[in-house]
Amino acid sequence: MLRLPAADRAIAARQNAPLMNSHSPAGPAPAPASESVSATARGATPEAARGRGAFRVFRAIATRWMDNDHYGHVNNVIYYSYIDTAVNGWLIDATGTDIRELPAIGLVVETSCRFLAPLSFPDRLEVGLAIEKLGARSIIYRVGIFREAQAEAAATGRFVHVYVDSRTRSSVPVPPIIRQAAMTLLSPGSAAT
DSSP: OOOOOHHHHHHHHHTTOOSSOOOOTTOSOOOOTTSOOOTTTTTOOOHHHHBGGGOSEEEEEEOOGGGBOTTSSBOHHHHHHHHHHHHHHHHHHHHTSOGGGSSEEEEEEEEEEEEOSOOOTTOEEEEEEEEEEEOSSEEEEEEEEEETTOSBOSEEEEEEEEEEETTTOOBOOOOHHHHHHHHTTEEEEEEEO
C-alpha cells in the first residue's frame, strides 16, 4: 500500500480526514449533540466552496446515458470518473505533454465527494478545479461539479495525487512541469511548499 509522505499524513490527521479512498456519499457521521463542533469541522461544504468563485479553471464533461442508475440520477461512483477525467485532462492540456509518459506519475491516494444536488443524463457539466495544497511530493485538488451555467455545485470533492517514480513506485518530488502548471490553480490562502 502506498503511503502519503509524512507531511501530508500530518495535514490529513489535523483535518481529521481519511487517508485512503473515502468514497462515502454520506460523508462523515455528524457529531453527537453534546459536542460543539462547527458544521465545517464535521465536513459540511462551506457556502463559498460551493460557488464558481472557489475554482480557478473549469472542464466540460458530458453525462452519458449509462451514467444514470435505476433511480434516474447519476450514480455516485460516476462522480469519481468525472473528477479523475477533469484533473488528468487538465494536467495534459496545461503541461502540453502526455503525463503517463513522465518519469514520475501521480497516483491517486485519496478521493472524496459530497453530493449536494442530483445530476442526470443529459445534463452538461462543468468541473471546477483549484489547488488546496501544492506539496513537495503531492497535490491536493479541490473539485466542484456544476450543472452547466449553474452558480452552485451539485457536488464538491477532493482529489490527492502523490508522485512516484514510474518504474520503482518510490516517492519523488512533483515533476517541475506539473508543479509549474499546478501553480496556476493555487487559490488565495492555498499552501505551496
